[in-house]
Structures are given as C-alpha cells and as structure tokens.
Amino acid sequence: MRKFLVCLSAVVAVFSCNATEKPIQDSKPLQPPINGYWQQKADYKMEIDMDVETYQFKGKQNIKYTNNSPDVLDKVFYHLYFNAFQPNSEMDARVQSIRKPDARFAPNVGTKENPIYESRIAKLEPNEIGYIDIKSLRQNGKKLVYTISGTVVQVKLNTPIQPGETVSFDMVFKGQVPIQIRRSGRNNKEGVALSMAQWYPKLAEYDDEGWHAYAYIAREFHGVWGNYDVKITIDKTYTIGGTGYLQNADEIGHGYTTKTVIPKGDKLTWHFIAPNVHDFTWAADPEYAHDTLQVPDGPMLHFLYKKTMPQENLDIWKKIQPYSAQLMTYFSDLVGKYPYEQYSIIQGGDGGMEYGMCTLLLGEGTFEGLFKGTISHEMAHTWFQFLLANNEAKHEWMDEGFATYIEYKAMNDIFVEGTINPWSNAYEAYSSLANSGIEQPMTTFADKYDFNQLYSIAAYYKGCVFMSQLGYVIGEDNLDKTIKRYFKEWVFKHPKPLDFIRVAEKVSGLELDWYLVSFTQTTDVIDYAVKSVDDKTVTLERIGIMPMPIDLKVTYTDDSSEDFYIPLRQMRGQKPTSAITKDDWAWSYPTYSLETSKTIKSVEIDPNGFMADVNRKNNLLDLQ
Numbered sequence: 031m032r033k034f035l036v037c038l039s040a041v042v043a044v045f046s047c048n049a050t051e052k053p054i055q056d057s058k059p060l061q062p063p064i065n066g067y068w069q070q071k072a073d074y075k076m077e078i079d080m081d082v083e084t085y086q087f088k089g090k091q092n093i094k095y096t097n098n099s100p101d102v103l104d105k106v107f108y109h110l111y112f113n114a115f116q117p118n119s120e121m122d123a124r125v126q127s128i129r130k131p132d133a134r135f136a137p138n139v140g141t142k143e144n145p146i147y148e149s150r151i152a153k154l155e156p157n158e159i160g161y162i163d164i165k166s167l168r169q170n171g172k173k174l175v176y177t178i179s180g181t182v183v184q185v186k187l188n189t190p191i192q193p194g195e196t197v198s199f200d201m202v203f204k205g206q207v208p209i210q211i212r213r214s215g216r217n218n219k220e221g222v223a224l225s226m227a228q229w230y231p232k233l234a235e236y237d238d239e240g241w242h243a244y245a246y247i248a249r250e251f252h253g254v255w256g257n258y259d260v261k262i263t264i265d266k267t268y269t270i271g272g273t274g275y276l277q278n279a280d281e282i283g284h285g286y287t288t289k290t291v292i293p294k295g296d297k298l299t300w301h302f303i304a305p306n307v308h309d310f311t312w313a314a315d316p317e318y319a320h321d322t323l324q325v326p327d328g329p330m331l332h333f334l335y336k337k338t339m340p341q342e343n344l345d346i347w348k349k350i351q352p353y354s355a356q357l358m359t360y361f362s363d364l365v366g367k368y369p370y371e372q373y374s375i376i377q378g379g380d381g382g383m384e385y386g387m388c389t390l391l392l393g394e395g396t397f398e399g400l401f402k403g404t405i406s407h408e409m410a411h412t413w414f415q416f417l418l419a420n421n422e423a424k425h426e427w428m429d430e431g432f433a434t435y436i437e438y439k440a441m442n443d444i445f446v447e448g449t450i451n452p453w454s455n456a457y458e459a460y461s462s463l464a465n466s467g468i469e470q471p472m473t474t475f476a477d478k479y480d481f482n483q484l485y486s487i488a489a490y491y492k493g494c495v496f497m498s499q500l501g502y503v504i505g506e507d508n509l510d511k512t513i514k515r516y517f518k519e520w521v522f523k524h525p526k527p528l529d530f531i532r533v534a535e536k537v538s539g540l541e542l543d544w545y546l547v548s549f550t551q552t553t554d555v556i557d558y559a560v561k562s563v564d565d566k567t568v569t570l571e572r573i574g575i576m577p578m579p580i581d582l583k584v585t586y587t588d589d590s591s592e593d594f595y596i597p598l599r600q601m602r603g604q605k606p607t608s609a610i611t612k613d614d615w616a617w618s619y620p621t622y623s624l625e626t627s628k629t630i631k632s633v634e635i636d637p638n639g640f641m642a643d644v645n646r647k648n649n650l651l652d653l654q
C-alpha cells in the first residue's frame with residue numbers, strides 16, 4: 031500500500047500478447063525445505079459473468095486444495111472481502127471508532143480544530159454496497175455447512191482433509207461491486223469503472239501458526255499460493271488489465287494483439303492464467319488506453335489508463351514507461367529476477383496497492399507523485415510482499431518497510447541524487463515516533479494500532495530503518511548479500527521475521543537476534559552520547575536500553591581525523607570496515623572509554639546517520 035502520511039509532530043503535539051493458448055505452468059517446486067517448512071496450495075478455476083449496468087456478477091469457483099501441513103483439517107475458512115463495504119460492518123465500526131481514521135474511509139467534514147470524521151461506508155445504499163452471496167458450496171461434490179460472520183466464512187468439512195490430501199471445493203456465488211471506498215470498487219473519483227481487488231471468495235491461509243481467518247478491517251492480506259485459471263465475461267467495450275496471462279488475445283484485441291477474430295455478441299470472455307501466485311486482481315474500463323513496453327531480459331510491461339484524462343496526464347503516462355522498465359531491471363538486480371512474463375501498471379482510481387503481477391494506483395498525479403511516489407513503491411512490493419509473501423496483517427513492517435527501503439534506494443540511484451543516506455526521511459519519522467511516548471511495537475497487528483499514523487510510521491519508516499540500519503550493523507555488502515539470499519531461499523513462500531534475520535546471520539556470521547527482538551518487538555530506543563573528552567581520552571555513554579555497535583569519527587587539533595569502530599560484544603564478531611577496530615563493548619556497561627594518539631578536537635558518533643539514535647544532539651562533542 032502507498033504510504034499516506036509523513037510526520038507525527040502534529041499528533042504529538044501480456045499479458046504477453048499471446049495469440050495461442052499457453053499451458054499452465056505448475057507451481058515451482060519448493061527449494062529443499064528449510065527447518066521442515068511447508069505451505070498449503072490452492073489452485074483456483076473461476077468463471078465470472080459481470081453485468082456492467084448493475085455491477086453485479088455471477089461466479090463459479092473450483093479450488094483444488096492441497097493440505098501440505100502435518101495436521102488433519104476439519105474446517106476451512108474463506109474471506110469475503112466485499113462484505114466489508116456495508117454499513118455497520120466490522121470495517122465500518124472500526125472506521126467510526128478509531129481516532130483519526132484514514133481520510134479515504136472517513137474524510138473530515140468538520141474543521142481542523144474540531145474534526146468530524148464521517149464514515150463513507152455508513153452512507154452506502156443497498157445498490158452501492160459490496161457483497162458476496164454464496165449460493166452453494168461443496169466438498170468433493172457433497173454439500174457443506176458453513177456460517178458467515180462479516181467477511182469470514184467458516185466451513186465445517188464433511189470429511190477432514192488428511193496431510194498430503196487434495197480435495198475439491200466448488201462454490202457458486204453472486205456478488206456486487208461496492209462504490210469504491212478503498213482499494214477495490216466501482217466508479218471511483220477518477221472514473222474507473224471496475225477495480226477488482228480482493229473480490230472473490232478466497233481461502234484463508236493455514237500455516238505452522240494455524241489459521242489466519244482475519245476479518246477485513248482495513249489492512250492487508252495473507253493468501254495461499256497456487257495457480258489461477260480465470261475467465262471473465264464482460265461487455266465488449268471494456269478493456270481488462272490485471273494478474274495473469276491472457277490466453278485468447280486473438281478473440282479479444284484491446285491492445286493485446288492486432289490480429290483478431292472477435293466473436294459475435296455484446297460480451298467477450300477473457301481467459302487468464304496466472305501460475306504460482308497468491309492473489310488475482312483485475313480492473314476494467316471502457317476508456318482505457320493500453321500501452322506495452324518490453325523490458326530487456328524482463329517482463330512485458332502493460333500500462334492501462336483512462337484515455338479521457340487531460341493531455342498533460344496522458345503525457346505523464348507516456349513518460350513513466352521507460353522509467354518503469356528501468357525500475358523493473360533495478361529491482362531484479364537488487365533483490366532477484368522478476369519471475370513472471372508480465373507486469374501491469376493500472377489506473378485503479380485509488381491510492382496505490384500491490385497485487386500479483388500488477389498494481390492499481392491513482393492515475394491523475396504529477397510525474398513525481400505517480401512515478402517517484404507511487405510506482406516506485408508499488409513495484410517494490412512485487413518482491414516484498416508478493417514474491418516474499420510475509421503475512422501483511424501480522425508483520426506489516428516486513429513488506430511496507432522493506433519496500434520503502436528499496437524504493438528510496440532505487441530513486442536515489444535512478445535519478446542520481448547522490449544522497450549519502452537516502453533513507454534520512456525514514457529515520458526522522460521514526461525518531462519523532464520514538465520520542466512521542468505513544469509508539470507501539472512493530473509486532474502490533476496491522477489493524478490494531480491506536481490510530482493511523484502510528485501504523486504508518488512503524489510499518490513504513492521504522493520498517494525501512496530496520497533494513498538500512500542493518501546495513502550499519504553488518505556492513506552494506508553483507509546487507510546486499512542478505513537481501514539476495516533471502517529472495518533465493520524464500521521466494522514463493524511465506525517468510526517470517528526470524529527467517530529474514532537468520533539469513534542475515536548466515537551471511538554475516540554475526541549474532542543478530544538481539545537486533546530483531548529489540549527493534550521489532552519492543553519500543554526500546556537507541557541513544558548514545560559522547561559523555562566527555564579529556565585530551566586523548568573519549569568516554570561514550572549508552573543512554574537508551576537498545577545497544578549498538580559504534581562508528582566513531584575523531585578529529586584532532588591538527589585537523590587530521592580517524593574513524594574507529596567499536597564492536598558490540600553480543601554480536602560475537604564485527605562488520606567488515608576500514609575503520610580502526612577497538613575492543614568490543616558489552617551492553618551492560620553504561621560507559622566505554624577509548625584512548626587516541628593525539629589531542630582531540632571533536633568526536634562524533636555515527637557521522638553518516640545510519641544508526642537510529644533518537645537523540646542525535648549528544649552524538650557530537652566539539653571542543654572548539
């Protein structure tokens with residue numbers, strides 16, 4: 031998701047153009063399992079018939095569900111995300127009760143001083159709400175009993191699913207697309223007809239932590255890996271973009287091929303296949319322009335945007351195309367090769383959100399807003415969270431933070447900005463949060479932060495700092511290697527925080543559990559100070575409870591300077607550095623003294639600002 035706010039200060043004070051049918055590729059086999067790792071599999075077949083007058087659709091769904099767990103399952107859960115967009119839903123209740131709600135859900139109709147937040151969901155009429163209405167559900171052909179609570183269906187199985195067994199679930203359903211409130215919906219403010227994200231009955235994930243049948247409150251998703259085969263029947267004038275390779279381009283046209291034999295009738299049936307994904311998203315509009323651009327040694331990029339926008343917006347949509355190709359190559363080099371043959375950038379008419387092989391975003395912004403601010407972030411999510419599919423509801427910082435980290439790095443490199451610390455904004459935002467007294471740890475469920483900014487700063491900025499600061503702890507080269515190895519070991523899986531830090535430990539040879547625990551599971555802060563300087567002796571002090579290794583710059587009275595490195599004892603080693611390495615510092619000693627060879631003029635802790643010290647004022651002692 032695109033971040034939505036910055037500072038806490040106010041608060042505290044192709045579709046590969048195939049003409050021929052493409053055989054479905056099976057999910058890639060897992061790498062050798064790591065520590066007994068397993069994951070469930072759900073292969074979807076769906077047929078959807080959309081009525082673009084009523085925005086209602088009929089659907090048929092078959093899921094081949096494979097229980098790769100060691101457990102016998104006597105129930106399963108489905109998400110019905112569209113049910114959130116109804117007055118008095120759990121989402122509506124949260125929007126109405128949370129302090130300072132997201133303005134997209136509840137704009138302030140009062141004043142800045144006396145805000146009145148009005149839930150948009152509460153005002154939806156029956157023909158504007160979203161819903162999925164299940165007509166029938168069967169397991170291996172036999173009818174199932176189920177109960178629906180809001181956005182979650184609990185299904186009692188007729189026959190429990192044994193470890194290793196594959197069963198078939200068949201559902202017939204009817205749905206209505208809501209007026210767009212957030213992410214998904216119809217007829218949004220940019221006039222996009224259909225943005226279809228999290229729109230179908232979707233199996234909840236079961237993993238070694240059990241079921242994750244989260245209600246849809248606001249944030250985000252966790253899904254089962256599998257193959258998708260989706261047929262969408264819709265009015266002939268509509269162009270569709272989204273997840274999956276179009277199988278019948280010759281019957282469709284719409285920018286997917288020029289050689290067409292269009293069938294008779296008012297509607298077309300689009301047939302998509304998406305191998306090894308955990309979501310299927312699409313958008314459709316009768317006024318989409320559709321451009322394509324082949325990334326060298328990469329996927330075909332598709333751009334779908336309203337051709338009715340003013341010329342200046344259309345020019346921006348042309349300008350972003352080569353940059354998007356460059357970005358795809360950049361991220362592939364940085365993290366790991368993009369494994370699909372297509373990626374689509376689609377005007378969905380709402381703030382950016384990441385999906386399988388595509389993103390939906392606001393289309394009317396400036397070049398800076400659209401490319402530097404949104405595409406850079408949403409495309410980064412292809413790696414952090416789509417391919418490295420952490421649980422977004424539970425470990426939100428792993429996708430928002432890591433995506434923000436590579437986004438800022440990419441913008442700094444692609445636009446040759448030359449900033450020493452491209453993440454300095456993130457450090458500042460985190461610092462304001464840490465000093466606010468109302469920080470909640472990053473282990474907080476994404477939907478459970480006291481208010482919106484606390485989530486955003488923790489997930490996006492502190493999560494970003496977690497990564498960039500790790501480069502300070504283990505060294506930049508080791509961080510780059512960690513990111514690549516993390517991708518290699520965990521692509522197409524569901525990694526957790528421990529999985530990431532274990533990779534960093536293996537790459538660096540350093541012990542890092544203290545870093546993961548203190549920075550992500552507590553609100554412990556880092557604050558080091560230069561306590562005193564006496565001729566050739568420096569004394570440093572640890573004020574915050576969270577320890578760190580120290581980079582130190584000492585300048586002498588003759589204007590020469592030396593860089594020192596003080597390892598943290600509990601890391602049992604040190605990062606590669608050209609600085610002079612001194613004795614290590616065990617965290618329980620509040621102070622540490624260091625002798626130099628010449629008379630000191632000034633001392634500075636972490637001169638490049640890569641350590642998230644929440645009080646930098648005491649980092650520098652200048653005797654002149």
Ligand SMILES: [Zn+2]
Nearest residue numbers: 031032033430
């Ligand atoms: Zn995001």
